[in-house]
Amino acid sequence: MNTRFENRLLQALDEDSLQRLDPQPVSFELMRDLEVMGGPIRYVYFIEEGLASITTTFDNGSQVEVGMVGYEGAVGFSAMMGTKQSLNRVYTQIPGRGYRVPLRTAKEEFNRSPHFKTVVLCYVQTQLIYAMQTAGCNAKHSIQERLARWLLACKDCVKSTRFCITQSFLADMLGTGRPAITHAADRLKQDNLITYRRGMVEILDIAGLEARSCECYAIVQNHLNNFLEYDSGQAHA
Numbered sequence: 685m686n687t688r689f690e691n692r693l694l695q696a697l698d699e700d701s702l703q704r705l706d707p708q709p710v711s712f713e714l715m716r717d718l719e720v721m722g723g724p725i726r727y728v729y730f731i732e733e734g735l736a737s738i739t740t741t742f743d744n745g746s747q748v749e750v751g752m753v754g755y756e757g758a759v760g761f762s763a764m765m766g767t768k769q770s771l772n773r774v775y776t777q778i779p780g781r782g783y784r785v786p787l788r789t790a791k792e793e794f795n796r797s798p799h800f801k802t803v804v805l806c807y808v809q810t811q812l813i814y815a816m817q818t819a820g821c822n823a824k825h826s827i828q829e830r831l832a833r834w835l836l837a838c839k840d841c842v843k844s845t846r847f848c849i850t851q852s853f854l855a856d857m858l859g860t861g862r863p864a865i866t867h868a869a870d871r872l873k874q875d876n877l878i879t880y881r882r883g884m885v886e887i888l889d890i891a892g893l894e895a896r897s898c899e900c901y902a903i904v905q906n907h908l909n910n911f912l913e914y915d916s917g918q919a920h921a
Contacts, residue, residue, distance in 0.1 A: 721773045748858070751772075
């Protein structure tokens with residue numbers, strides 16, 4: 685593991701790949717667009733701190749989250765799968781920092797290094813699992829379950845139990861109205877699972893919040909924790 689980086693993907697790369705990629709430091713201010721729906725993808729962004737949301741935007745301007753990226757991942761890999769223009773808006777909802785690599789450089793390394801290609805494909809699979817599980821979760825589970833899941837996932841991505849987020853933003857991310865988010869958050873607050881004031885959320889009881897969440901949190905998190913432990917394809921005795 686390369687201990688120079690907080691990002692798990694950069695940690696997994698060897699020195700030769702890192703030298704060729706030459707990741708450059710970058711800061712992520714609040715609401716910075718990393719990808720714009722229909723726009724070209726110019727960079728791959730590796731997040732060290734902070735959180736980015738991958739959203740689908742509809743004709744009426746509403747949006748819903750289909751993925752989130754923290755220190756475990758990167759933004760822009762879809763372009764290496766052949767995407768010409770971004771299918772989503774991706775932007776930072778919690779400020780932070782990270783690194784960026786020009787897309788052309790990342791593509792060259794993807795074609796050159798089998799290990800880098802494997803790391804990229806493992807993470808792309810993780811994003812697909814997140815999106816598919818989220819689709820099922822939004823259809824079947826209550827707002828309170830989904831809110832608990834989202835807060836836990838956010839906590840894992842930013843490695844903190846305390847973060848800034850507004851109720852209107854949560855409503856957008858979970859594809860519901862603000863009154864429903866307010867009611868669900870009040871229930872969690874009344875049961876001393878979270879505190880919430882002026883856009884600042886703090887998780888007080890992780891185990892209690894996990895008990896309120898649906899099974900989707902554990903399914904996605906289990907895969908996220910182990911996504912780099914890919915099968916080499918070799919037979920084992």
